[in-house]
Amino acid sequence: MDPLKLLSRATKPSKSRLPAGLSNSPSQGAQASKDVNPRKRKRGEGVTDGSNDNVFGLEFFHHNAAGASQPFRNASRQSKVSQDGSEGLAAKPETALSAELPNSTTLDGEAKAVLNRHKVKITWLNPGVLSQKDSRNCSAKRKPAKPALYPHPLHSIGDLQPRFDISRKLASNLDEQGYVAPTEVQLATLPLLLDRTDSFLPRSLDATESGPYGLDMLTVAPTGSGKTLAFLVPLVHKARHQRRTKVVGDNGQAKAIILAPTKELVSQIVNEGRKLTQGTGVRVVQLRKGMRLIARNDSDRGTVAAAADAPSSGVRTIVRADILVSTPGLLHAMLRDDEISSADLVNVSSLILDEADVLLDPLFREQTLSTWDNLNNPELRVSLWSATMGSNIEELTRSTLERRLKRLREQHGLQVEEAPLIRVVVGLKDSAVSNVQHRLVYAATEQGKLMALRQLLHPTSTSKDIGPSLLPPFLVFTQTIERAIALHSELLYDIPAEAGGISRIAVLHADLSDTARDSVMTRFRKGEIWVLITTDLLSRGVDFRGVNGVVNYDIPTSSAAYVHRVGRTGRAGRVGGVAVTLYSREDMPYMKHVANVVAIAQKQQVRADGGVDNQQWLLDTLPKLSKQEKEKFKKGGIESRTARGKDADPKSARRARISSKSGYVRRAENNRRSAIIGNRQRAPLTVDGGDEIDFVGFD
Numbered sequence: 186m187d188p189l190k191l192l193s194r195a196t197k198p199s200k201s202r203l204p205a206g207l208s209n210s211p212s213q214g215a216q217a218s219k220d221v222n223p224r225k226r227k228r229g230e231g232v233t234d235g236s237n238d239n240v241f242g243l244e245f246f247h248h249n250a251a252g253a254s255q256p257f258r259n260a261s262r263q264s265k266v267s268q269d270g271s272e273g274l275a276a277k278p279e280t281a282l283s284a285e286l287p288n289s290t291t292l293d294g295e296a297k298a299v300l301n302r303h304k305v306k307i308t309w310l311n312p313g314v315l316s317q318k319d320s321r322n323c324s325a326k327r328k329p330a331k332p333a334l335y336p337h338p339l340h341s342i343g344d345l346q347p348r349f350d351i352s353r354k355l356a357s358n359l360d361e362q363g364y365v366a367p368t369e370v371q372l373a374t375l376p377l378l379l380d381r382t383d384s385f386l387p388r389s390l391d392a393t394e395s396g397p398y399g400l401d402m403l404t405v406a407p408t409g410s411g412k413t414l415a416f417l418v419p420l421v422h423k424a425r426h427q428r429r430t431k432v433v434g435d436n437g438q439a440k441a442i443i444l445a446p447t448k449e450l451v452s453q454i455v456n457e458g459r460k461l462t463q464g465t466g467v468r469v470v471q472l473r474k475g476m477r478l479i480a481r482n483d484s485d486r487g488t489v490a491a492a493a494d495a496p497s498s499g500v501r502t503i504v505r506a507d508i509l510v511s512t513p514g515l516l517h518a519m520l521r522d523d524e525i526s527s528a529d530l531v532n533v534s535s536l537i538l539d540e541a542d543v544l545l546d547p548l549f550r551e552q553t554l555s556t557w558d559n560l561n562n563p564e565l566r567v568s569l570w571s572a573t574m575g576s577n578i579e580e581l582t583r584s585t586l587e588r589r590l591k592r593l594r595e596q597h598g599l600q601v602e603e604a605p606l607i608r609v610v611v612g613l614k615d616s617a618v619s620n621v622q623h624r625l626v627y628a629a630t631e632q633g634k635l636m637a638l639r640q641l642l643h644p645t646s647t648s649k650d651i652g653p654s655l656l657p658p659f660l661v662f663t664q665t666i667e668r669a670i671a672l673h674s675e676l677l678y679d680i681p682a683e684a685g686g687i688s689r690i691a692v693l694h695a696d697l698s699d700t701a702r703d704s705v706m707t708r709f710r711k712g713e714i715w716v717l718i719t720t721d722l723l724s725r726g727v728d729f730r731g732v733n734g735v736v737n738y739d740i741p742t743s744s745a746a747y748v749h750r751v752g753r754t755g756r757a758g759r760v761g762g763v764a765v766t767l768y769s770r771e772d773m774p775y776m777k778h779v780a781n782v783v784a785i786a787q788k789q790q791v792r793a794d795g796g797v798d799n800q801q802w803l804l805d806t807l808p809k810l811s812k813q814e815k816e817k818f819k820k821g822g823i824e825s826r827t828a829r830g831k832d833a834d835p836k837s838a839r840r841a842r843i844s845s846k847s848g849y850v851r852r853a854e855n856n857r858r859s860a861i862i863g864n865r866q867r868a869p870l871t872v873d874g875g876d877e878i879d880f881v882g883f884d
């Protein structure tokens with residue numbers, strides 16, 4: 186059998202491992218419409234007519250208490266009939282559609298039941314749309330309650346066109362990509378972001394307070410649950426609408442900005458965006474050095490380049506970008522150096538922060554906020570997306586929104602309305618995917634970790650203690666770039682030549698050139714690389730479809746880092762992935778956060794498939810870190826594994842070195858080497874005349 190095929194077998198979709206209640210739940214990792222309907226990429230086959238009960242989305246509404254899903258299926262049929270019957274009638278806003286249905290109270294109740302069942306919680310965070318002054322004077326008790334909202338969920342991707350009037354081209358691109366049923370985050374957020382009437386807001390509070398079209402939003406949904414599509418579809422829809430209606434005097438200026446923390450993620454978002462925008466006239470562009478964005482009064486249209494071909498030669502080409510995607514660092518630098526001005530961004534009415542908690546972490550905070558501050562469009566709407574989001578991010582978002590509003594009103598004299606701020610949480614907040622097997626493996630020492638990793642690499646010799654064997658392709662995470670490089674050289678010859686040898690294993694980190702990074706990513710995606718050693722650079726957002734496993738060679742420095750690292754497997758509901766965390770004596774004081782998040786994921790599994798939750802003892806015995814210690818660890822990791830640690834404590838740093846040789850063997854080798862060098866350097870002793878004498882030692 187072809188070893189490549191054997192080793193790169195992808196994780197298999199399986200519903201049997203999950204209980205009925207969860208089997209269709211994307212946030213529980215079982216949303217695998219592409220797997221359930223393996224029709225992806227077959228043109229035209231993904232269309233649902235709303236009457237097909239086998240279609241995933243409808244099935245998952247159908248799974249509930251008998252009859253409960255009926256009104257939705259009616260709604261679906263009705264909209265489809267209109268679509269088929271008449272072009273004009275096809276495009277119906279949600280409210281119009283709801284009005285046609287027999288009983289809107291039933292519909293509201295149904296919406297609530299569906300959202301609850303899928304563990305989607307939607308909260309309006311600023312119902313009173315309080316002024317800054319009022320909110321400061323308010324005692325906690327007097328603050329208005331934050332109401333839960335129950336927008337009517339989207340029950341099939343095919344319904345986007347009739348329900349929200351998205352362009353036919355966008356709808357057909359979605360269909361061509363094989364998207365049939367929405368994932369949970371999509372079924373909840375797409376109606377929120379696409380409904381131009383904000384009809385989901387409670388009657389008593391909506392309309393005047395909601396201001397112009399759209400909301401600010403914070404979304405927390407599991408890794409691999411389809412957040413990219415959830416923010417891209419409304420952006421493309423809105424950008425196309427702006428282009429067609431010329432509501433903003435469109436002259437090709439940017440209308441939306443997406444920020445993401447790494448170049449890899451930026452380029453992935455651009456790729457997804459381009460697939461959705463084909464034939465729509467909307468351009469999704471990756472910002473690059475030397476690019477010049479089209480400005481309001483750019484008369485020289487002749488020099489406007491096709492957005493897809495970014496300039497790389499140093500010549501500043503004017504680029505037309507409707508949706509601009511960038512890392513915060515690059516956009517911030519270009520704004521600072523006046524390569525882009527806030528006037529170029531005056532039409533930007535949507536800002537997306539993907540992996541928002543990282544973008545607002547101290548590392549990127551200044552750059553992200555400075556970009557946000559440069560967007561002066563009074564109708565700007567911001568949405569933040571991640572699988573993990575601390576309460577500090579919510580606070581920071583609120584204060585930034587308030588500050589910006591005040592600035593626009595006071596400095597620019599603009600009449601700006603505060604938009605509704607909505608929080609959407611899917612599933613259990615900040616938890617790791619429960620559709621992969623999580624294993625914590627104690628390896629005692631650095632060498633033990635290396636041996637354990639080798640056992641994982643060679644499935645035939647995998648010991649039972651390490652748990653299920655890992656099938657390539659898989660990712661290995663280390664704490665630093667140096668350690669990633671060292672581990673790569675250590676494992677370079679571990680894959681036999683007949684299976685591809687050293688070409689099957691690679692390292693990717695931020696010190697590599699862009700071209701080298703791109704090439705590794707492409708080869709890994711193609712399945713040419715089986716083991717990719719990397720740092721946290723790849724822990725966020727990157728979507729490798731067939732990744733079977735993740736190995737934390739070095740423990741992650743926070744529970745959020747664990748959630749994101751292991752979230753590179755088990756994406757879009759695939760089961761069979763494995764996440765192994767190796768830990769040594771040195772890691773013990775810092776393991777609690779990992780053990781906690783693993784315990785929660787395992788508990789969900791126990792509930793789901795009756796698996797065994799056998800590491801409670803570990804949780805009980807591990808020490809708890811103080812808040813300061815946690816912060817310190819998050820910033821620096823295990824000190825002996827860093828360059829700083831080498832100077833501070835060379836002995837521990839030596840112990841932490843990645844090498845298969847034991848300290849004893851290394852010492853013996855060093856002694857031998859020094860003896861040889863010493864022998865060579867020892868010159869014969871001579872007297873003045875040059876004659877050699879015998880050295881008889883010191884007195």
Ligand SMILES: Nc1ncnc2c1ncn2[C@@H]1O[C@H](COP(=O)(O)OP(=O)(O)OP(=O)(O)O)[C@@H](O)[C@H]1O
Nearest residue numbers: 218366367368408409410411412413572726728757
């Ligand atoms: N409705 C859908 N049906 C089937 N597959 C989908 C659907 N939506 C998205 N996917 C697929 O799910 C995978 C994960 O999506 P995506 O990268 O958007 O996840 P994410 O939520 O952004 O994850 P992360 O938090 O890791 O960034 C992708 O391969 C995407 O094509």
